[in-house]
Amino acid sequence: MTRLVRRQGWVAGLLVLFVVLLVITRLIQPGYGSGDFGSLVRAVLPYAFAVAAQTIVVIAGGIDLSVGAMMALTSVTAASMMDGASEEYALFVVPFVLAMGLVLGAVNGMLIVVTRVPDIVVTLATLFVLQGAALLVLGAPGGSVAEWLRATIVGTVAIPGLPEISAWIPKALVLLVVCLCIIWIPLKRSKLGLSIYAIGSSELAAFRSGVPVARTRIIAYALSGLFAAMGGLALTMSTGIGAPIPGPYLLASVAAVVLGGVALGGGKGGLLGPIVAVFVLRLVRTDLTLLAIDPNVTAIIEGAIMVAVVMFGAFITMRGRQS
Amino acid sequence: MTRLVRRQGWVAGLLVLFVVLLVITRLIQPGYGSGDFGSLVRAVLPYAFAVAAQTIVVIAGGIDLSVGAMMALTSVTAASMMDGASEEYALFVVPFVLAMGLVLGAVNGMLIVVTRVPDIVVTLATLFVLQGAALLVLGAPGGSVAEWLRATIVGTVAIPGLPEISAWIPKALVLLVVCLCIIWIPLKRSKLGLSIYAIGSSELAAFRSGVPVARTRIIAYALSGLFAAMGGLALTMSTGIGAPIPGPYLLASVAAVVLGGVALGGGKGGLLGPIVAVFVLRLVRTDLTLLAIDPNVTAIIEGAIMVAVVMFGAFITMRGRQS
Amino acid sequence: SAEAKYTIGVSNTVQGNGWREEMICAIKAQALASGEVTKLNIAHRNTDAAGQLEDIRNLISAKVNAIVVNPADPAGIKSALEEATKAGIVVVAVDQAVTEPSAYIISNNQEQYAYLGAKWLFQQIGGKGDVVYMRGAAGASADSDRDKGFKKALAEFPDVKVVHEVFTGWQQDQGKQQILDFIATGSPFNGIWTSGIDNVIVDALVESQTPLVPVVGADNAGFVGQLNSVEGLVGAAVTNPGSIGGAGVTLALQILNGKKPAEQTVLVEPQLWENATEEGKAKLKSVADPSLSPEWPVSISIPEWTTYTKDQIIACKGPGE
C-alpha cells in the first residue's frame, strides 16, 4: 500500500491539484458546468496525444522533437484526403493516417538506431523535413473532415437512466481514454513494455539482459508516431481542417511529460501522470482567461506554475527520501 | 601534429566542409564576393552568440532552452532603452544589457542548483517567463538603436595598404571573434574552465575532487546568459529594432552544438566547432537561396543535410576508432 | 444612453507583431471610448486553430456578451463560433473572414491588398523585370488570400518574373536575414513586394549599398517615414489598418444594442499611397506619424467606425485598467 502511494504519489498529487483547480474554477465562474468541462476535454485532446507520443519515447530514454511536425503532417494529410471525398472514404483515411504515423515514427527510430546519431539530433532533423512535407501537402490551411468523424468528439455519451452523470462524460473523453488504453494497457503488461522501460533505464544493462535494444527503440518511436498521428487526426477532427504549420505541441508535450513525473533520463514514470498534467495545464489556461489576466502576463504565470509545481514535487520527493 | 589533427579532427572536417561550400557557392554564383561574405557574417552573428551560449552549458553537462527567449528579452530591452535616447546613452545601455544577461543566466543556474529540478525543466519554465517578460517590455517589434552601434557591424575593417585582404574582413567578423575570444580563451586556460568540463563529465567526481559544483554551474549559466545578451544586442544592431517573439535560435543553437562536435552529455568539445557549424548552416541557406529552391523544400533539405553531416561524422569517428 | 453593461471577449492568435498589437490596442481604446463595456476578456497568444477553439470556448465559459475574433483560420474555428452564437453571444470576426454563417465579419480585403500593391509595382518597373516576393507566414490564411491577389496581378503582366519567393513569417529579423541572404547571392532584381515586413528591407538595401529598387509595403509608420525621407527610394504603402479591431468592437456593440447591419460582411477596402507622383508624395507626408512605433500602421483610426483619440490608442488601456 505505502509502496503504491509512493509509486503513484506524484500522479495522486496531480489529481488533487486538478480537483482543486476545478473548485477554484467554480469559484471564479459559478456557472462552470458539464458543457464547459466538455470544452476542456476537447481542448485537451490534441495535447494529450502529443504528450502520449512524447511520453513513450522519453520512457525509452529518448526524446522526440518532431512530435508537433508529425501532427501537422498527419493532420494535413487527413484533411486533404477527406476534402471532397465521401463519408465512407474516411473509414479508409483514418487507418491510413495512423499507419503513416507508425511508419514515420519507425523511420525516426531506424535513423537513430542505424546512424547512431543522438535522438535529439535525428528528430530535430526530421522536424524540419516533416514540416516541409506538411507544407508540400497543403500550402495553406484547408481540406475538410468527414461529418461522422467530427461528431465523435462532440456531445456526451448517453448512459440510459443517468442523465446527470452522462452529461459529465463527453464523447471526446471516451475517445481519448479508449485510444490511450487500447495501446498503453497491453503494452504495459507485455514484455515489450518492460523492454521499453529497460532500455530507458540502462541501455547497456538491457542489452546484457538480452533485450533487443535496437528493435525496442524502433518500436517505441513507431508507437510515438502512432500517437502523434492520433493527435493529428484529433486536430483535424476538432478544427475541421488541416494546418501545415505545427502548433505549440512540442514544448507543451515536454512540459507535460516533466510535470507528469516522467524522468527525462528515461526508465521511469507512466502515461497517466502526463495526461493529468495536460488537464491541469489546460485548466490553468481556462482560469487565466476567466480571470481576464493581461495576456502578456499569462506566459509568465504559466512558466512560474510549472517551476513551482515541479519544485514542490522535488521538495516532497526529497522529504520522502529522508524520512 | 597528428595529435592535433586527431583532437581537432571534427573541427577540421567542418572547416573543410565550409571551404567546399564556399567553392560551390562561387560555382553557382560566379559573382559571389567579399561583400556577400560580409552579409553572411552578419547573418551568422546572432546565431553564433546563441550557439556560444548553448555550448557553454552543454559542456557543463546541462542544456539551456531559454537561449532564444533570453535573446528576445535583451534585444527588446536594448531597443526600447535606446529608443529616442542620445547616442551616448547607448554606451550605458550595452553594459547594462550584458549585465542583465549575466544576471538572468545566473538566476537560471541558481534555480537549477537550489531547487535541484532538472535543467531542461527549469530552462523550459524560464523560457515561458522570459518570453512573457519580453512581451511586457515591448508588445510589438519596436525601439531603435544608436547609429554608432549599428555601424560596428557594417562594412569592413580597413588594413592600410591591403585593400584586397581587408575587403574580406567584415567588421561583424572582427566583433564576433573579439567577443568570443575575450571570454572563451581566458576561460579555457583558467581553473574555472577546467571545473566546467569536470562537472560536465561527472558531477560526483568533480565534487569529490574539490570542485565547487554549485558555484561552477551557476557561473556556466551566467556566462551563457552573457553570450545570449550579446546575441540579443546583435539582433538589435542588425535589425535596428527589438522583437519580443524569440526567433529560431533555440533549435538552431542545439543543432549547431551537435554539428560542432559537442557531446550533449557534457564534458566534451569546444567552442570553435559549433561556431564553424553555424557558418556552414548559414552558407547552406545561402546556397539554397541561390539555387532558388522552393521555400517549402528548403526546410526538408536543411534537415537532411544536418542528419547527413552528423551521420557522416559518426561514421568517420567509428572508422577512426577501429583502425 | 451609454451605460457600461457589456463584457467583450477577444481572441487573437499572433502575439508580438506590430499590426496585431495595434489591433488589440484599438479594441481596448474603442471599448473604453464607447463607455458601454465593463470588462474586456482578452485571449492573446501565439497558437493554432485548435488553440483558438480552446480560447473561444473559454470565453463562452466566461459568459461574455460578444466575441471579437481574428481567426487563425476561416474554417478551423467554425464549431466554436457556432457554439458561441447558440449561447447567445454576438460574434464578430475582424481582419479575415470566417465560414461560420452566423458570425459578422468586418475585414480588410486581403486579396485586394496584394493586388493593388503588386499591380503598382509591376507598372512601376515598366511591366517587365525580376521581382522579389516576400510573403507572410506559410500556411496562414491571410497569406494565401494575398497570394491570390498577387498572382492575379502577376497574370496581367506576363513579362514580370518572380526571381525569389520566401516566407518572412511576418518576423522582422527573419525578413531582414532573408533579404541579406538574397542580396549576398548577387542576383539582379528590379523590385520587391513585401507582405508588410517592409522597413527592415529598406534598411538592408541601404546598409548593403545595393541600388534602391521600388519597394511595396504596408502603411507601417516606419516604412511611411522611409518613403518620405530615404533619398532615391521609390515605393508604395498599401493600407491595412490594425484599427479594424476597434471597428469590430463598434460593430459588436451596435448588434448588442439591436442595430444589425444590412450585410453580414463589411469589407474595408485598402488604399495605396505611393511617392512616385507629387500628389502621392503629399498624401504620404500628410499621413506620416513619426510618433508611432515603426511597426504600427499609421491608419490608427477608421472614420465612422472608431471614436477613440490617438492618445487613447497609444495608451492602450481598456476599461478598468
Next chain:
Amino acid sequence: MTTNPLLDATGVVKTYGAVVALRNASLSVLPGEVHALMGANGAGKSTLVKILTGAIRADAGHILIRGETRDVRSPADARRAGLLPVYQEPSLIPDLDVASNLRLTDTPVEPFRAWVRELGIPDLDIRDTARDIPLAVLRVLDLARALAVEPDVLLLDEMTAALPANLAEKVLEVVRRQGDSGRSVIFISHRFVEISALCDRATVLRDGETVGVVDIEPGVEERIVEMMLGAKVEKTRVAARQASQAASPGNSRPRLGVANLRVGTKLNDVSFDLANGEVAGVVALEGQGQDELFAALAGSIRPSGGTIEVDGKPVKFAHPADAIRAGIAYVPGDRTEALTMQRSVRENIALPFSAALRNWGPINMAQERSRVVSAIERLQIDTRAQREVQRLSGGNQQKVTIARWIAAEAQTILCFDPTRGIDVGTKQEIYKLLRELADQGKSVLFYTSELEEVQRVCDRVIVIFGGRVVDVFPVELADEPALMRAAYGLPRGAKEDVGILADIHSSPVAKP
C-alpha cells in the same frame, strides 16, 4: 584428456583504435571444471568474457561451443547457447524491480529465490527497485539470476571483488558445487586464495595473449604470477615501521584526531588518532559505518556529532574542497566516483590542485605539466589511452585516482579499498607506494576488504563493528583469523574459526 571441451576459443583478437585489448587469446573449458582466467589489469579478461557472451564482437577468432562453430551475436544468443555471464558491472535494470528484471530475462522466480537464500541473503523483497539495492547484494542477485537458468557455462568476472567476506564465502561455496554437478565455470579474480580454493585449471593472459594454461596445485601461484607479469615479482611483506618509531607517538601531535564522531544512524561513536608517518588499517564487514567515516573525513557528508582535528586544530568540512585544503585526500574504491571519465589523464590528475576553491586564476601550465608527468611516472600509469580516462583499464584508472593526490601533495590519504580489482603486481606497487608515503611523513588511513593486506601495509588496525570502534590491534597480532573474529564483533581470543579465510585448506569448500 578424453572429454571434449565445452567451450573452445582460439585466436581471439579485439582492438579499440590504437589499443589492442586482445592480441591472440585462447581459452578452453572442460565440462565440470572451474576454470580461472587470470591476468594483470588490462590483460583483456573482461574483454574476452564480453566476446564469449556476445556483448561485443571480436575482430577475429574461432569460438566452438560443444565442438560446433557458433556465432554468438548478442547476450541473448549466448543464453541460448548455454553461456551466462556475470559481468564486472551490475547488469540489473536500475529502474525496474527485481521481479520485472527476472521477467525480462525469462528467469524462473522460484529457483532464483532459492539461490538468493543459498547465497546468504534471506530477506530479499523482489518488488524492490534495483537502484535501491546495495552494490554487493546486486552482484549476488546477478549471480542468482544466472544460476537460476542452470547454464552450461557460467562466466564470473571479478564476482567477489566488491563483496564482503561473508558473502564472498557463500559465492565460493556455490561456485564449487556448480563444478561438482558437471557445469563449467569461468572464474576471474585477482585473489589467489579464491583461485586455489576453487579452481581446477587456470588460463593466464598477458597483454591480450594467452601465455599458458596450468593446473591448480599447491605452489603454482608463483608460476602464475610469473606468467602474468612476465617477470618474477617479490611478494614480500612490506616492512612496517620500525618498532622504535611506532613506540614514540607522543612527541608530536597526531596528524588527524577523531573523537566521538557520529554520522546519522550508521556511525555511532568513533575515536582514534592517526599519527604522522603512520598507515592505519580499518577493517569492517559490509555496512558497519566505514563508508560514512570516510565520507565525513573527506568532507562529502557532514557529521552529526563529534570532532575532527587536523594537526591539533579542530576543523569542520562543508565541502570536499575544505578537506583538500586541510591536506586530506580521498581515494574511493569505485573509480567512477573519483574520475571525470571523458577527460584526459592530465586533467584528472590536475583537477584537485588546479580547480581549488576560491581561486579562479589562470592555470600555471608548466608547473601543472611537470607535476602531472612526475605523478604518472611514479605510478607507471599506462598512458596509451590517456585522452579519455574511460578507455584505461580498471587498474590503471585506479592508479590515476592515487596519482592525483601525489601530484596535489596531500598530507593525509584516505584509501577506501584502493586495491579492489587490481592485479597482484599493481597491488604490490600500491603497498610500496603507501609505505613510501608514510616514510615521507604522510599519514594513510586504509580500509580494506582483503584482510591479508593488513599485515602487508599497516602499522595498526582499527576494527569497526556496528558503527563503533571495537578493537585496535598492533599489526603483529593482526592475522586474518583474529581480524575476522574482531570484525564480527567477537572479543579477542574467541575460539571459533570464522569464514573461509580462517583456514582455507580444511574448510568444506576446499578441493579434496
